Amino acid sequence: LVHFSPSRPRTESLYHSFDQLAKKRRIFKVETVGDCYVAAAGLPEPRRDHAVAMARFARDCNAMMAPLVKRLEVDLGPDTGDLALRTGLHSGPVTAGVLRGERARFQLFGDTMNTTARIESTGKAGRIHLSQTTADILTESGKSHWVVARTDRVHAKGKGELQTFWLSTLDEEKDGSEGKSESA
Numbered sequence: 001l002v003h004f005s006p007s008r009p010r011t012e013s014l015y016h017s018f019d020q021l022a023k024k025r026r027i028f029k030v031e032t033v034g035d036c037y038v039a040a041a042g043l044p045e046p047r048r049d050h051a052v053a054m055a056r057f058a059r060d061c062n063a064m065m066a067p068l069v070k071r072l073e074v075d076l077g078p079d080t081g082d083l084a085l086r087t088g089l090h091s092g093p094v095t096a097g098v099l100r101g102e103r104a105r106f107q108l109f110g111d112t113m114n115t116t117a118r119i120e121s122t123g124k125a126g127r128i129h130l131s132q133t134t135a136d137i138l139t140e141s142g143k144s145h146w147v148v149a150r151t152d153r154v155h156a157k158g159k160g161e162l163q164t165f166w167l168s169t170l171d172e173e174k175d176g177s178e179g180k181s182e183s184a
Contacts, residue, residue, distance in 0.1 A: 027057045055146060086120060088117070127167075
């Protein structure tokens, strides 16, 4: 979430809507940490269409944001109106486990998770930012029309310069503007 402040009722309402959608789309919600909703496709059972499934889930979450934020704005006040999603998608192997401590919880670890965090943090509010790996998988899955190359490269901490992509919006698909290049 962009423009997030730690208002539990606000995020719980949004996250509950995402949880319902995740269940419908067979997406595994891993955790929420502050303003970050972590989900994966292909857990606990691998699925060949994981990148397509996550792209659809991310698009649906983005589409849900405007009506959800309008409803929250009525309930919680005008400072809620600037909430937006910034989404990063990356594909790869992860290590999973339960961390013990005061609050034991299931988590994902590894380079894939680090790269996903970098893709998310170098994205833009309201857009779904893709790694090269995920863009390639979408293209191989017949969804090249969903992939829009960024004209600029992004610098990702610990990764260097990366070529990344945007997932086209549903509106871009409708008006035929997908497949073009675009910067941040």
